[in-house]
Every structure is written in C-alpha cells, then in structure tokens.
Amino acid sequence: MHDPKRFLLSLFDAALSAADPLQCVPPHLPVEPGRRTVLVGAGKASALMAQAIEKAWPHALEGLVVTRYGHAVPCERVEIVEAAHPVPDAAGEDAARRILDLAESLGEGDLLICAISGGGSSLLSLPAPGLTLADKQAVNKALLRSGAAIGEMNCLRKHLSAVKGGRLARAAYPARVHTILISDVPGDDPAVIASGPTVPDGTSLADARDILDRRGIDVPQAVRDALSDPANETPKPGDPVFAKCTSVMAARPLASLQAAADLARKVGIMPLILGDALEGESREVAQVMAGIARSIREHGLPVPAPCLLLSGGETTVTIRGEGTGGPNAEFALALAVALQGLDGVHAVACDTDGVDGAAEVAGAVIGPDTLAKALARGIDPRKALADNDAHGFFAALGDQIVPGPTLTNVNDFRAVLVS
Template sequence: MTSQADPDTLLLDLFDAALKAADPLACVPPCLPEKPAGRTVLVGAGKASALMAQAIERAWDGPLDGLVVTRYGHAVPCERVEIVEASHPVPDAVGEAAARRILALAEELGPDDLLLCAISGGGSALLSLPAPGLTLDDKQAVNRALLRCGARIGEMNCVRKHLSAIKGGRLAAAAAPAAVHSILISDVPGDDPSIIASGPTVPDATSFADALKIVRGYGIDLPKAVRDHLEAGAEETPKPDDPLFEKVETVLAAAPLLSLRAAGEVARAAGVTPIILGDALEGESREVARVMAGIAQSVKRHGLPAAPPAVLLSGGETTVTIRGEGRGGPNAEFALALAVALDGAADIHAIACDTDGVDGAEEVAGALVGPDTLARAKDAGIDAEAALASNDAHGFFEALDRQIKPGPTLTNVNDFRAILIR
C-alpha cells in the first residue's frame, strides 16, 4: 500500500494494526508465571478478560479453574474457567454476584497456591461488589453520575475503589497468603496498574478524602449512604507499604503506546510519516479535537511538525460532559468536533475509535471523517454544529453511514485516533 491508497482504507488498516498489537492470544501467554506447588485459580474482569482467559487456558499445562466476568457479548469459549457476562458501563446484579464469587475463590487459597488474574479495562464496572453498608443501587447511581459529568478515568476509579469491597487492592488482600500474579491490558492514560479496572490486586495511594474531593468538585449529588460512607472513611484501601503485596506480581501485556507504534509502522510502510503525539491524552473530546485540527493544518500549510503525507497518532481517553439529549461517545464526538474545526479542509482525513469496539455506551467503535463530511451533512439536511451542541455525534455519523462497527474486539487499549494529511 502507498500513501496514494484510499484514505479510509489506510486509516482502517492503522486501526486494525493497533488492535492486533493488543490481541490477548498473542500478548498474554508470554506474561505467565511459573506453576505453583499448589492450586492455580484464574479470575478476571474486563472487556478483554474472556479472551485473556482463553489464551491462558491454551498455554497453561497444569490444573486450572476459576471465574472471569466480562461485558455482555464479549464471552469466548473456555474449557476450565467459567465465563460470566455482566453489564458495562453501569453495573448490574450479575456482575455483583460474579465479584462476590471471585472474592470467595481468593479467600479459599493457601500459601502454596496461586491466584492468576486477567484484568483489563471495563473491570471496574464488571467487578462491582459494594462495600459494607452500600447497595448495588448506590453504585449504579454514582456510576451514572460519573459518566455524565465528564470525570477522567483516574477520578472515576478513585471513587469506585472507595465504594468497593474488592477493588483498590482488596482482592489481593483476600488471597493472602497465596501468591498473586496479575496480567493487565491497559486502557488508562499512563498505564498506572492501580487505575486499570480500579486495581483489584494493586496497592492504592488514594484516600477517602480524595474521593470526596472528586465528587464535590463535579457537584455530584450522592445517595445518602454513599456520602456517609465516604465521609466516615472507615476502612482505607491497602497501601503500597502493606506487607501483603510481597507475593503480588503485576505484568503489563498490552498498552496504548504499543498499539500506536504498531499503527505507525503500517503508516511508514505506506509511505506516510507517523507522528505519535502521545498515548495519554485527556480532556473534553471537542477541545482535544480543536487542538488536533490546528496541528493537522500546520502539517498541511507549513510542513510542521512533519511534511505531508503524514499521520497524527494519539491515544488516551477523552471525555464528554453530557449537556444535550444525544448519546455521547467520546470518539464520535472527537470526530464530529474535528470535522467542524477543519471546516472541509482539503486532504485531511481522520478516524477516531475506541479499541474495545464500544464508544461510550454505544455498540459503535467510532467514526471516519473526510473533507466532504460537512458538505454531505448539509446535503442531508443535518446541522453539524447543532449535533455537536446536543452531544449527538453518534446520530450524526449514523445518518452519514460513517460509523465504524467492528463488534466486540475482545481487547481494550482505549482511544485510537489517526489524522491523515496528504
């Protein structure tokens, strides 16, 4: 393929390369530990966890059993490990029951045993076991509020950890004195293991006071039981100096930067200069899009930071503060805001997708943008700026048939954005 290839085809090839770099079947087996003298129990949570469990089953030649919870529609067949599907991004009773069973499995283990954990993005909502005194309804209400207010993933997971009986290192605490080996696929800016799925096996440096500061900063109206629980601060999460983590190992199997680099190699092979802007970009989708539009126009007009043909690659997790009646979706909103900012600029094409195949709560990964996006919308009687104002990017791209729908990708290294300048 060359830089003269169809822009949509090249952009989709870049997205595919990013996904392949985070394929659990390839990246998980090299992360496996030595077999223990006793039992090995595999547990996990996240959108990639079922395929991670399948990869582990295929590579593990000793006894193995356990339980993994993934999102509805993300299960794959496993022979020795039970796979349960539950709700994401708002937790449900199935996820709560699975989390309770996973905690019980950990508590059964002895000093010669191994708790093997397959953890990926989405695990926070799927591994939803309320702290004593709280209910699933409480956690659902807080989750919905956090999703709507535009909180960053680290902020969301700080709050979640302090409302949980299993996250924030508590799963590792339950497994002691057994060894714990966690294999992670990162979906968070910076790849902090304590943030991925709210760190069920990782020590936590945050506090109840931090969680309270976050919810107050966003003006979230908490259920009384949640407010009382956070204000009481009765039982902090296990901290980094806790001796229970002496037998805990954590390995990162896949991460956003690895996927961006893989996409960059495909671009280079096509005669396009890759410019990786970062794997940890955060902020409001529409604001990040305006900045990206400016960089793309600099490439086109001035050849800076590189001359065309070039592609701007970035990852991380942008957010949407829902103010309108639309369906949100940070990647779709980024794409729409980018189209508006570029205003039909020639020779600039883009893709913005969530690598798990789900943008926000929609069964859509994201969208494609080209110089003709706004003209096509106008011809169809669609007001792009009105759609952006009402957070209806999914509706906008659905009407133009420019959505990307790969279905569950069974991995998750967060947002993938590529802006091609020819």
C-alpha cells in the first residue's frame, strides 16, 4: 500500500462517521410528544445529540444538557453547559442538580427525553446525601489510577450519586422517559453507559464495597459510610418506575468497526473484527495483537496478508510512571515495542471521542520505523513505556492523532494493518 498511515486514518474517519449523532440519533426519537417535553443529557456526545434532536423534533421542547469543556455546540431551545471530565467539578454538580430538578418537575402525561453518551458519569456528578464534591473527586482520581474496569468504576459511581443508577428515572416518575444512547462500553449495556441514570441497576452496595477492597482503593471515610447506608441503594430491575421507561441504542462500537471493515474490503484488504469489547491492560492487549500480526506475517494464520485486524472496547492503564499517556497511546507504544520493527505492520489506536486519557489527543499511529525514529532522536521506547509516557513519546515523533473534539464517543478504535 502506497500510504498505510493515510489509509489507517481514513478507517478512523469511517468509524467516526458511523457514530455521527446528526445522522444516527433522529431515527430513534419517540413518536408522540408529552404534554410537556423536556430534553436532558450528559456525555461527550450529548451536545451534538441535543442539536440533532432539536432539528428533528417538531414539537415544543425545553431542557438542559451537560457536556465536556470544549464539546458544546449551539442549540436554540435547549441549554448547553460544560463541565469537567474525567474528574468532576462544581459546574457538573450544578448541572446535575438542575437536571434532577427538571426531572422532578414532570408529572403524568409528560415526556423526558434523555441523550446519554460516554463521559456522562463524570459530567453528571451530584453526590449522594452526606457526601461532598471533594469526596467524589477523590474517588474518581483513585479509580482512574487503579486500573479498574469501567463496570467497576460505574458500580461505585452509581452508589455514591443522587442521579445515577436509575435515580434520574425515579425522579421523573410518573412521566414517560425515553433514553437515546451512544455506547462507549464493552457489551453496550445501558446500565453502564454514563452509569445508567435511567435504567435499573443490577449491582449493589456490597458489590461497591468489594471493589474498593479488591482494588485496594483508599477513599475518604465518608465514602465508606455512604456505601454502608441502605438509603444509597439504587433502584433494581422490576421497580415500577421502569415500566414507563424505554431505551434505544443510536450508535455502538461494533457499527463503527463494521464501517471500517467495509472500507477495507473496498480496497481489497480482508478485515478481521476481533471484537468490540476487548478489555485489559493496554500493554497486555498490545502483546496479543503483536503475536497475531507476527503469525500472519510468518504463517498466514489466522488469515493471510494483506489483512486488517480491527478491535474496540476499553483497555486500561495502571499508572506507575510519571508520564502522560492514555490507553490508546500506551497500546500503540507497547505494540511497537512488541513488534520490534516487524516489516509490513502498521497500526492506529485512537479514542473515538478525540481524548485519550486526560490528554487532548485521540491516540497515535505506528509503523515498522517507529522504534528506529525514536532511537535516532535519543528516545528509549521501553523507558517511555515504563514511565507511562506514550503521549510524550509520540509527540516527539510527530505521530500523534489530534482531531480535536469529535462530538461522539464509541470507545477505543484499533486497526492493525498487515501487508
């Protein structure tokens, strides 16, 4: 292939297009308006979701949506506010309180439309009674450093929140609640996306306490106390509240992988989708991918070259070093180290929201020359990996992918091209 990097970036663009809220949200709007229709939402894609709903909804509409700083878009009937992600701030707390107030103002015959996407857990941050924003910030920071899986994070978030884990639906009852989701989680479980504010919660306070113990996460005593208070248990499946709730999935990671696979077929490259729900440490997933790529190059198994290995999901990084590097950049660096310049293998790893970890960078691209370029600049790839400094590594090489806010979020996108 003449330009593997350009091809890999075109695959990423195809994945983003498949999850564009302006295209995927309107078909999932409810048919009938309410006596009063209110739109609320939270997440990195929620502002563009709100704009899409406004344009397609011919009836009266009001509401409030909270998104990440830098992710707002103009809306005429719905207020858009910005807050912090991944560690919540006072702006998110205020927005969550106002959204809860809007839900509680609804009654029989009214309709609450919820636009929910990844990132909503941090953005929709209203502490449970007895907790402060500082308590929740401490928990979030500890979770991010622990390497906890997204499901574990959300279990804790639900039980420390006044709005997550089905509590927003309970506040709106007896109004109808229609939730439109863009999935950023392995398995597309609505209860996990943004910690499921409008769906029943199958986890318990005991589960949350167990996660803290297993992960060795140090939290304020107030958090421990809250997780022992039965009043903080979330509404469960079978609760009458959810009889008036519906949820629809507007975009999901698998659809974006399939869009990339379709593009590969058009240029004569066989795609192999390895899954949309891969989890685990980024560097360990990279080791597996490197092994598959090497097998293809040396044995033509499991498929012959040229081929494209596609995967999604959400890998994690247990931070041990002092560098800056999110899960996708760390995957790319670990893959380059594992491949050791293997000829004919190029790859891209990006977060579809345009933000990898805490950096305003989507991810990175690698090729057979990645390690050689680094060594020529006096950069030690293994040291960068040990320091969790993948973003610094790829910034020095000019191989970062920086699209800016994409205004959608269907999780990690990884493509390994073997020619």
